[in-house]
Amino acid sequence: MxxxxxxxxxxxxxxxxxxxxxxFRAGDWPAAVREGRAENTVEGLVLAGxxxxxxxxxxxxxxTRALAxxxxxxxxxxxxLVRAPxxxxxxxxxxxxxxxxxxxxxxxxxxxxxxRRFEAIRAAHPDNSLVWxxxxxxxxxxxxxxxxxxxxxxxxxxxxxxxRCYAQALKLAPGLPSTRVFxxxxxxxxxxxxxxxxxxxxxxxxxxxxxxxxxxLLKRQGLELAAVLAKGDALAAQATxxxxxxxxxxx
Numbered sequence: 001m002x003x004x005x006x007x008x009x010x011x012x013x014x015x016x017x018x019x020x021x022x023x024f025r026a027g028d029w030p031a032a033v034r035e036g037r038a039e040n041t042v043e044g045l046v047l048a049g050x051x052x053x054x055x056x057x058x059x060x061x062x063x064t065r066a067l068a069x070x071x072x073x074x075x076x077x078x079x080x081l082v083r084a085p086x087x088x089x090x091x092x093x094x095x096x097x098x099x100x101x102x103x104x105x106x107x108x109x110x111x112x113x114x115x116r117r118f119e120a121i122r123a124a125h126p127d128n129s130l131v132w133x134x135x136x137x138x139x140x141x142x143x144x145x146x147x148x149x150x151x152x153x154x155x156x157x158x159x160x161x162x163x164r165c166y167a168q169a170l171k172l173a174p175g176l177p178s179t180r181v182f183x184x185x186x187x188x189x190x191x192x193x194x195x196x197x198x199x200x201x202x203x204x205x206x207x208x209x210x211x212x213x214x215x216x217l218l219k220r221q222g223l224e225l226a227a228v229l230a231k232g233d234a235l236a237a238q239a240t241x242x243x244x245x246x247x248x249x250x251x
Contacts, residue, residue, distance in 0.1 A: 020047045027213025029055045037076070042084045049076035049093055054214055056100065057246030063104055066250060070100045091121055092131055099138065103247060111155055114138060129173035133182060136165030140186035162186065177208045177215050181222035188225075188241035195234035198241070202226040 020036035020043070029051040036048030052073035060066035074097045080090040095117035102110035115138055121131045142157035151157035166183045173179060184201040187194035202222050210216040221244045228240045242248060 020044045023047075024051060024214075025212045027216055029059075029213070032213075042080045042087055042090065045076045045080040045083075046087070046089050046093055049073040049080070049097070050214065052076070053093070053097060053100065054217065058217065059249070060247070061249045061251075063250050066247060067101065067104055070097050070104070073097050088121065088125055088128060091117070092128075092134065095121065096134060099134075100246070103141070104250075108154055111138075111142065115155070115157075127172060129169045129176065129179065132165050132172065133169035133179045136162050136169060137182055137186060139165065140190060144186065144189040159190070175208050177205060177210055177222060178218040180205060180208075181218045181225070184222065184225060185241040185244055188238045189245065192234040192238040195229055195237050198237065199226065199229040202229065 020032055020039055023031040023035050024047045032051035033048045033055075036044035036046075036051065038044075050073075052069050056066045056069035056073070060069060074094065077090050077094040077097060080087060081094065084090065095114055098110055098117065099114040101107065102114055115135070118131055118135045118138060121128065122135060125131065139151075139157045140159065140162035142151040142155050143159055143162070145151070146154070148159065166179070166186075169176075169179045170183070180201045184198035187198045187201075202225060205219060205222045205226060208219065210219045225237065225240055225244060229237045
């Protein structure tokens with residue numbers, strides 16, 4: 001067999017989602033959407049949806065546009081779930097998309113649905129660090145948005161659950177940049193007095209590997225926040241954390 005023929009056969013045998021994976025790793029969100037949909041596999045559709053959530057959360061400046069992007073991402077997750085109902089990635093990302101809609105619309109029903117979905121995934125996959133972190137973010141985000149009393153009475157959100165969920169997420173995946181950054185941002189969003197704890201979470205972040213474009217995005221955010229925390233101005237750190245949150249560009 002010639003080297004050229006062997007190379008062609010090897011290319012044909014490559015995983016269907018290789019291009020989408022490469023684009024997602026590079027953080028090229030539009031390309032990841034395009035390639036993921038073109039590949040039309042479960043993995044490709046999930047990557048396409050995740051890329052759209054990144055665009056909506058960290059690039060969109062208009063609420064209507066952000067909601068439209070989130071809705072498109074949900075369609076990709078739904079399509080993936082039709083093919084693979086047991087896909088944990090698709091289930092989790094679908095729940096995150098609903099959480100985004102809840103955040104953008106202040107929808108109590110959507111927020112409750114998000115929690116139910118996260119908890120169902122956690123019950124089935126208690127070793128999944130991402131769902132533990134997502135639940136920690138849900139509890140902390142709810143309290144930061146409406147306060148402890150309303151968050152507790154309307155949604156059942158608690159700071160103690162935020163702490164427990166994030167602690168478990170860190171135990172399961174201590175080297176994941178996104179978990180540390182999300183926790184630090186959540187702590188500062190709740191209270192500028194959490195600056196010391198936030199700084200501790202971000203210590204050594206520069207040495208943690210970012211395995212894809214989203215992790216790289218969160219790592220950059222964490223390093224920016226750590227630099228502000230190092231200056232000792234807790235209020236400035238809190239303002240930075242809030243600016244780094246998803247949808248902060250939307251007035």
